[in-house]
Amino acid sequence: MRLRVAALTAALVLAAPASALAADGKFEYRYNDSTGDIESGQLVDPESRECIGIPEVENEHGTFAFRPRNATTSTVTLFKGSDCEGDHYTLRPGGKASDRLLFRSVAFS
Structure with a gap:
């Protein structure tokens, strides 16, 4: 019986649509525009396991x-370099950091 339940659960997970692999919620950040003004940006329901x-x-x-x-509902790793390279820092769901944490790319768990 337990084996059937485990097999059914695994089948449902594998059959889940790609949208199920998204982190629900918003990831917000700031950046300087071309004139040096601070602007706001966000990623909404970002894909998980992708740079x-x-x-x-x-x-x-x-x-x-x-x-x-x-x-978001997922942990995010922030990378100083593009393509998820270089120094990195992890934020849990609901976490935030200061202006001193600089990044160019992210990956959600």
Whole structure:
């Protein structure tokens, strides 16, 4: 009986649509625009287990996102480099950090 329940559970997990692999909620951050003004950005229901570049800064030399707020249901790892490379820091769901934490890409668990 337990084996059948485990097999059914595994089948349901594997059959789940791709949207089930998203972190529910918003990931918010700040960045400086081309004039140096602070702007707000966010990722809504971001995909899990994928490297996501912060669109406003990922390809801009010398610029970073900062002041992250993880209002999703998943843990997020923030990377200083593009393509989820370099120094990294992890925020739990509901976690936030200051302006000193600089990042260009993220990955949700």
